[in-house]
Amino acid sequence: MSSSLSVRASADLRGRPAGLLVFTTDAVPGHRIVSVKGLVRGNTIRARHIGNDILAALRTIVGGEISEYTKMLAESREQALDRMRAEALSRGANAIVGVRFTTSTVMANAAEILAYGTAVVLAPEEDASR
Amino acid sequence: MTDERLATLMVRVADGLATPAERRELDSHLRQHPNLSQELEAHMQIKAVTDQWVSRLDVDLAGDKHQAKASTQLEARLGLSLLFVGVGILGGFGLAELMLDAEAPLWARLGTGATLGGLLVLLLSVIRARLATIKHDAYTEVIR
Numbered sequence: 001m002s003s004s005l006s007v008r009a010s011a012d013l014r015g016r017p018a019g020l021l022v023f024t025t026d027a028v029p030g031h032r033i034v035s036v037k038g039l040v041r042g043n044t045i046r047a048r049h050i051g052n053d054i055l056a057a058l059r060t061i062v063g064g065e066i067s068e069y070t071k072m073l074a075e076s077r078e079q080a081l082d083r084m085r086a087e088a089l090s091r092g093a094n095a096i097v098g099v100r101f102t103t104s105t106v107m108a109n110a111a112e113i114l115a116y117g118t119a120v121v122l123a124p125e126e127d128a129s130r
Numbered sequence: 131m132t133d134e135r136l137a138t139l140m141v142r143v144a145d146g147l148a149t150p151a152e153r154r155e156l157d158s159h160l161r162q163h164p165n166l167s168q169e170l171e172a173h174m175q176i177k178a179v180t181d182q183w184v185s186r187l188d189v190d191l192a193g194d195k196h197q198a199k200a201s202t203q204l205e206a207r208l209g210l211s212l213l214f215v216g217v218g219i220l221g222g223f224g225l226a227e228l229m230l231d232a233e234a235p236l237w238a239r240l241g242t243g244a245t246l247g248g249l250l251v252l253l254l255s256v257i258r259a260r261l262a263t264i265k266h267d268a269y270t271e272v273i274r
Contacts, residue, residue: 046269051210067193067274075269 020085021095022117028097030125037091037119042083046076047110056109073111077101080115093119131159136166144173190274 027033048056052068059066080101088096099117106112131139139156142148148156160167196202225246229239264270 051206054210054213055206065189065193067197070274071272074272074274078272079269 023097031122033120034123035121037093040087040119041116042080043114044079045112076111076113080113084115088119095122144177
């Protein structure tokens with residue numbers, strides 16, 4: 001059951017860029033980078049509606065997780081990742097390495113997330129020498 | 131006993147799913163191969179650790195269940211509706227008082243009317259923009 005939660009959190013989205021591997025590491029064991037396609041990034045700023053902001057503010061009275069903002073951040077994270085993936089795909093990459101997330105505060109009650117990394121073409125070690 | 135059978139029994143015992151017959155079968159094998167007891171102990175320790183992970187995630191499941199309840203959703207909608215209606219009535223009352231107050235300067239009434247009219251137009255504009263995109267916004271399905 002817990003695994004279905006994480007799947008819902010990250011995979012069951014309609015029409016998201018697929019077929020692209022995303023790594024936080026600079027190298028992928030068993031693979032070689034045969035081509036570097038450059039920096040790719042995706043960002044977004046999302047907010048919940050004012051009703052959720054009110055509920056979130058009230059939750060600070062009693063403590064615990066503020067699920068309204070957990071969801072807002074998760075939505076932003078996935079959208080930023082997808083925009084980064086889409087840019088990498090448009091450059092002919094099959095993977096992104098060295099992926100990082102960063103955030104900033106542009107306005108209150110909104111989540112800004114920037115995802116960036118290096119788009120590359122990876123090949124298995126045995127194919128890379130060809 | 132094959133390695134595959136041994137692995138299956140160890141996992142079933144560690145998970146607490148083994149039948150008494152399976153438990154006896156494994157105990158018998160462990161008596162013949164005492165060195166494998168450490169392997170079972172390792173399985174049990176891993177299970178104890180992963181059980182803690184599951185219990186931590188239970189808070190997510192409990193939260194999802196609570197959010198999915200009709201009563202929870204009704205509470206939120208009712209509360210927010212009452213709140214918005216109350217704010218609307220109070221704001222409308224204050225606005226009407228100002229607009230209908232013959233002693234209030236004309237420029238103040240005009241300024242207030244223009245400000246609120248502009249805000250209303252902008253609000254309708256963002257609502258229309260949101261309605262136009264919400265059907266294509268796959269990210270609203272993300273939970274966490």
